[in-house]
Amino acid sequence: KAGVTQTPRYLIKTRGQQVTLSCSPISGHRSVSWYQQTPGQGLQFLFEYFSETQRNKGNFPGRFSGRQFSNSRSEMNVSTLELGDSALYLCASSLVEDGTQYFGPGTRLLVL
Amino acid sequence: AQSVSQHNHHVILSEAASLELGCNYSYGGTVNLFWYVQYPGQHLQLLLKYFSGDPLVKGIKGFEAEFIKSKFSFNLRKPSVQWSDTAEYFCAVNARDFNKFYFGSGTKLNVKP
Numbered sequence: 001k002a003g004v005t006q007t008p009r010y011l012i013k014t015r016g017q018q019v020t021l022s023c024s025p026i027s028g029h030r031s032v033s034w035y036q037q038t039p040g041q042g043l044q045f046l047f048e049y050f051s052e053t054q055r056n057k058g059n060f061p062g063r064f065s066g067r068q069f070s071n072s073r074s075e076m077n078v079s080t081l082e083l084g085d086s087a088l089y090l091c092a093s094s095l096v097e098d099g100t101q102y103f104g105p106g107t108r109l110l111v112l
Numbered sequence: 113a114q115s116v117s118q119h120n121h122h123v124i125l126s127e128a129a130s131l132e133l134g135c136n137y138s139y140g141g142t143v144n145l146f147w148y149v150q151y152p153g154q155h156l157q158l159l160l161k162y163f164s165g166d167p168l169v170k171g172i173k174g175f176e177a178e179f180i181k182s183k184f185s186f187n188l189r190k191p192s193v194q195w196s197d198t199a200e201y202f203c204a205v206n207a208r209d210f211n212k213f214y215f216g217s218g219t220k221l222n223v224k225p
Binding site: 033035042043045048055056090092099100101102103104105106 | 144146148154155156157158161202204206208210211212213214215216217218
């Protein structure tokens with residue numbers, strides 16, 4: 001089976017812009033979670049989607065949003081980018097019954 | 113609030129040394145436990161997981177972990193490390209009642225050849 005894929009892999013934006021990141025889960029996985037990884041804060045949970053519904057949410061401002069499509073693919077959007085949003089954004093998919101998270105390679109976002 | 117603690121932030125070992133990385137969590141309900149590894153420039157990979165049964169679980173590349181329920185711990189071990197084990201290791205807990213994942217802050221392991 002193909003693994004979790006994320007596009008784009010690298011992104012450079014300027015403050016105030018918005019960005020959309022995409023994630024395709026492993027075939028058959030209906031749960032998709034997003035994480036932000038930074039050297040200082042480690043891995044922080046953003047949100048989880050299942051069956052096109054946000055099921056769990058972390059402690060991030062409303063500028064961070066996401067959605068899931070009927071084919072389980074997911075996107076996350078960050079509006080009004082700030083310098084502190086520079087990070088590696090990771091997507092993980094899982095089977096509902098198992099819960100084990102399988103991670104994609106991430107999208108590295110740099111905000112200038 | 114639930115949390116996962118990894119006490120060692122940075123560990124330096126010589127090849128063939130034994131490894132033990134600590135992980136403690138604070139949640140009294142049912143949990144699934146995981147260790148992930150992130151090699152330099154690569155994405156997070158699953159090393160091993162514990163759901164139930166034998167509290168000593170074996171993973172890939174000779175790693176194992178022991179779940180001690182009374183201590184809320186899930187320590188990772190390897191009898192003899194190799195230079196290729198240089199990576200960052202993350203402990204994670206899935207609180208099954210909430211289906212939420214909590215990650216530790218990670219431990220960077222540097223194995224000297």
